[in-house]
Amino acid sequence: RKEVEQDPGPFNVPEGATVAFNCTYSNSASQSFFWYRQDCRKEPKLLMSVYSSGNEDGRFTAQLNRASQYISLLIRDSKLSDSATYLCVVNEGGGADGLTFGKGTHLIIQP
């Protein structure tokens, strides 16, 4: 059975702080990894893809650790607008049955 696990939180973090959370996946053959952001009662939106070498987009850094089968998301200098649920998404099956979503980590940035 495909498993993508995330700490549901909530993570309560003061504005300006750095926060990081991980996501573990069960299938070592997984090929594709993404982080999505979902605001309350809205659709998920792609935050960033996760590449093997790690990648950065402004204040956001994503890392992949294949040996331990997890991906991470680091947010620096957090803003109030970063408050959202962050979904880890993995192609566990490697095929056309698509992607497996984690249940999400709820992040609250406090002023």
Place this chain on the structure above:
Amino acid sequence: NAGVTQTPKFQVLKTGQSMTLQCAQDMNHEYMSWYRQDPGMGLRLIHYSVGAGITDQGEVPNGYNVSRSTTEDFPLRLLSAAPSQTSVYFCASGASSYNSPLHFGNGTRLTVT
């Protein structure tokens, strides 16, 4: 840029009624899918399609039908609504099924009484 358009945004059904949730995309994506999202359960795949004329079941297909007569449209039909189908439904499309990101519609909030 329309992207993925879902209708309706809200719907209330009585048990046993049927309805169709509409989904259309204008990005010429081959892959389309339907998810439901319930509290504490995350997104679960209902049905998906890798191209016109091709559909397949996801994790939770019971009680739902789909068809893909064109690349653009991927309607989801509830055959006989049940309270267990109360959920938020998202349609999504992507250039491929596994290595490209998905674009989501705004969602449909369905309540079955």
